Amino acid sequence: MRTLAARFAGYAILVFFSLVFLYPFVIQIANSFKTEADAAANPLSPLADPFTTESMTRIFDGTGFPTWLSNSLLVTVIVTITRVLLNSMAGYALSRLRFPGRRPIFATIIALMAVPGVVLLIPKFLVLNQLGIYDTYAALIVPLIADAAGVFIMKQFFDSIPVSIEEAARIDGASIFRTFWSVVLPTARPALITLTILSFQGSWNEFGHTLVAVQNPSLFTLPRGLADLVSGSLGSGTQYPLKLGAALLATIPVAIIFVIFQRYFVRDANQGAEKG
Numbered sequence: 001m002r003t004l005a006a007r008f009a010g011y012a013i014l015v016f017f018s019l020v021f022l023y024p025f026v027i028q029i030a031n032s033f034k035t036e037a038d039a040a041a042n043p044l045s046p047l048a049d050p051f052t053t054e055s056m057t058r059i060f061d062g063t064g065f066p067t068w069l070s071n072s073l074l075v076t077v078i079v080t081i082t083r084v085l086l087n088s089m090a091g092y093a094l095s096r097l098r099f100p101g102r103r104p105i106f107a108t109i110i111a112l113m114a115v116p117g118v119v120l121l122i123p124k125f126l127v128l129n130q131l132g133i134y135d136t137y138a139a140l141i142v143p144l145i146a147d148a149a150g151v152f153i154m155k156q157f158f159d160s161i162p163v164s165i166e167e168a169a170r171i172d173g174a175s176i177f178r179t180f181w182s183v184v185l186p187t188a189r190p191a192l193i194t195l196t197i198l199s200f201q202g203s204w205n206e207f208g209h210t211l212v213a214v215q216n217p218s219l220f221t222l223p224r225g226l227a228d229l230v231s232g233s234l235g236s237g238t239q240y241p242l243k244l245g246a247a248l249l250a251t252i253p254v255a256i257i258f259v260i261f262q263r264y265f266v267r268d269a270n271q272g273a274e275k276g
Contacts, residue, residue: 023046026046027043027044027046028244028247028248029248030045030046030047030048031043031048031240031241031244031245032055032056032241032244032245032248033048033051033052033053033055033056033241033245034048034049034051034052034055034240034241035050035052035054035241036238036239036240036241038050039238039240039244040238040240043240054241055241055242055244055245056245058242059245059246059249063225063229063242063246064217064218064220064225065222065246065249067217067218067220068220068221068222068224068225068226069222069249069250071140071219071220071221071222072204072221072222072223072250073253074137075137075140075141075144075203075221076200076203076204078141078145079141079144079145079199079203080196080199080200080203082145082146083144083145083146083147083150083195083199083203084192084196084199086145086146087146087147087150087151087153087154087195088154088185088188088191088192088195089180090146090151090154090155091150091151091152091153091154091155091156091157091158092155092158092180092184092185094106094109094151094155095154095155095158095159096158096163096166096176096180096184097176106155109148109151109152110148110152112148113148113149113152117208117209118208121208121209121211124143124209124212124213125212125213127143128143128212134213134214135213135214135215135216135219136214137219139213140209140210140213140214140219140221143209144203144206144209147199147202149198150195150198150199153191153194153195153198154188154195157188157190157191158184158188161184161187165183165184165187166179166183166184168183169182169183193261197257197258197261197262200257201254201257201258204222204253204254205223205254206221206223207223207224207227210223210224211224222250223250225246226243226246226247226250229246
């Protein structure tokens with residue numbers, strides 16, 4: 001009886017905190033489909049009365065949302081692909097190759113993980129301006145194509161893979177890159193999926209970098225465009241439905257990617273645990 005009561009209390013606590021966590025998202029969704037007057041009068045109500053899609057229509061017709069969305073898709077896809085490739089290559093090199101300066105390089109990477117991103121904003125601006133790529137797509141993409149956390153994740157995962165699985169490929173005369181690409185990389189699927197999720201989410205939500213990389217509205221990504229929208233670029237009024245509707249639409253791709261890849265990540269992690 002005590003066990004049943006403890007279990008019930010545990011589930012009750014979990015449900016309570018789940019509702020506390022989810023309620024702001026419910027408010028966001030509800031306000032996205034309210035009228036301007038209803039959202040201003042009842043901003044915390046979880047029901048839209050009356051229900052309307054006017055804000056969604058205004059998002060696409062009266063703002064730069066389509067441009068922000070296309071820019072975010074372009075930047076995020078390129079950054080995610082290049083991050084996964086370059087971080088996995090760098091992680092493998094630090095894990096398997098023995099070259100002078102390997103340990104100091106890895107120590108530097110770990111140290112970079114402790115540096116707040118805001119500290120690097122002004123140096124980024126100066127470098128981009130000096131290279132002549134400021135206010136271009138290159139400025140949005142190039143500084144983000146590799147990150148210290150991704151290299152660290154891949155290096156640590158490759159360290160856990162036995163070297164013996166590479167010996168057969170080396171005996172057959174495979175090069176280092178061929179061994180990495182055909183033998184080691186397929187076994188790193190859980191780490192690659194984790195890195196893909198983190199890279200997609202990080203680049204999709206990147207805001208600080210866009211502040212110092214571009215100033216042309218036609219190059220704004222979703223975070224920069226939404227910040228401009230929230231700051232009141234469309235005039236007076238709260239405009240809660242418009243702003244929250246745009247934020248809701250910006251959240252959907254990240255949520256979809258996370259749900260899809262999380263399933264594969266959990267499955268592969270469980271398979272790896274069973275094999276171990």
